Amino acid sequence: MKKVNIYFNRWFSVAYHYMNLIRNNEDGVPVQIFATHPDIRHMSLQGADVAGTEPAVTGIEYVQFCIDFCRSNEIDIFIPRLHMMDIALHAAQFDAIGTKVLVCRDLDLLEMMLDKGKFYEKVKDSGIMEIPEYHVVNTAEQFKTAYEDLVAKGLRVCFKPTETEGGLGFRIINNSRSPLQELFGYVTQHISFDEAYRVLSGAETFPDLMVMELLEGYEYSIDCLADENGRLLAAVPRRKDTGRLRVMEHIPELELIAERVAETYRIPFNFNIQMKYGGSVPKLLEINPRMSGGLHVSCLSGINFPYLAVKSALGGEVQPVSFGEDVLASHVEQPMIMKIFAESTIQDAVN
Numbered sequence: 001m002k003k004v005n006i007y008f009n010r011w012f013s014v015a016y017h018y019m020n021l022i023r024n025n026e027d028g029v030p031v032q033i034f035a036t037h038p039d040i041r042h043m044s045l046q047g048a049d050v051a052g053t054e055p056a057v058t059g060i061e062y063v064q065f066c067i068d069f070c071r072s073n074e075i076d077i078f079i080p081r082l083h084m085m086d087i088a089l090h091a092a093q094f095d096a097i098g099t100k101v102l103v104c105r106d107l108d109l110l111e112m113m114l115d116k117g118k119f120y121e122k123v124k125d126s127g128i129m130e131i132p133e134y135h136v137v138n139t140a141e142q143f144k145t146a147y148e149d150l151v152a153k154g155l156r157v158c159f160k161p162t163e164t165e166g167g168l169g170f171r172i173i174n175n176s177r178s179p180l181q182e183l184f185g186y187v188t189q190h191i192s193f194d195e196a197y198r199v200l201s202g203a204e205t206f207p208d209l210m211v212m213e214l215l216e217g218y219e220y221s222i223d224c225l226a227d228e229n230g231r232l233l234a235a236v237p238r239r240k241d242t243g244r245l246r247v248m249e250h251i252p253e254l255e256l257i258a259e260r261v262a263e264t265y266r267i268p269f270n271f272n273i274q275m276k277y278g279g280s281v282p283k284l285l286e287i288n289p290r291m292s293g294g295l296h297v298s299c300l301s302g303i304n305f306p307y308l309a310v311k312s313a314l315g316g317e318v319q320p321v322s323f324g325e326d327v328l329a330s331h332v333e334q335p336m337i338m339k340i341f342a343e344s345t346i347q348d349a350v351n
Helices: 015-023 043-047 059-072 084-089 091-096 107-113 116-126 140-152 179-183 193-200 252-265 295-301 305-313 343-350
Strands: 004-008 031-037 050-053 077-079 134-137 157-161 171-173 209-213 219-226 232-240 246-248 269-278 281-288 327-329
Touching: 004 015, 004 059, 015 031, 015 043, 015 295, 015 305, 031 043, 059 084, 059 091, 077 305, 084 091, 084 107, 107 116, 107 281, 116 134, 116 209, 116 281, 134 140, 140 157, 140 193, 140 209, 171 193, 219 252, 219 295, 219 305, 232 252, 232 295, 232 305, 246 295, 252 269, 252 281, 269 305, 295 305, 295 327
Parallel strands: 004 031, 004 077, 031 050
Antiparallel strands: 134 209, 157 171, 157 209, 219 232, 219 269, 232 246, 246 327, 269 281
């Protein structure tokens, strides 16, 4: 059986797990995994058979780097994260060299999913799920007005950039903070309104921020798998519990939301819906049109999300699948030797 060549461009460290999940697939399909990153020692590359260094370029130059890499290495499947929009814009050039790109090709939809403010408007119009109370602002005065409006409704307030990944830029407004106590404690996401307003007032305008109600219930990531046409094949709600504990559990209303999202937007392959409860109501945080940072945990449900996406992209038959019993999971760090050096070369390698 011919090996399938699979390429990951710059990914998070957890791509190490995705690569091994694909490699150890249930069908015994042989794969060779390629990966690139600006840092050749990055953890994600340790799961690859062939690793390379990415150049410090953007836009069409970066896309051309990826095209050349796919051509020279006869890549069958390309799973991008970095510069996803640029790559999607030029997906036809990858088709032309025989490389299948696992990316949403609805460019308008992809652009909206990458901008939380625009996507909230889209979801609001569709009515398929609830969204938090929010305002999009780019001046200090707009920020103040938005904050006062939400507080008047009896809501706690947080804010984050409309274009970001993970928790970058997320802050909770807390006016009862003790700066001295915080100085001797952990770095916190809390900030007072006055401090935030002072910082934002230092610029005439700033990149769009979403000022929104703080949801204080359980947070769920719904990891989803769809075929190339966006037909939902699997959905696993994964809940953050205390510490490092994670729970994969059947929540009918969240599974229904996954079905509605798939039917409405037809997002292909792997995607992730992040929800958080406000009281008894699950509300949207964001949708990521890619594998989530915790997808390898959801795979403990028995569903190999990364491999099944690859199988579907290659034209294999993937039937809808559900997981069985609820699963409680966690993780511990695993030390790993990346390379053995002679004593005289260790300091050179570190430097």
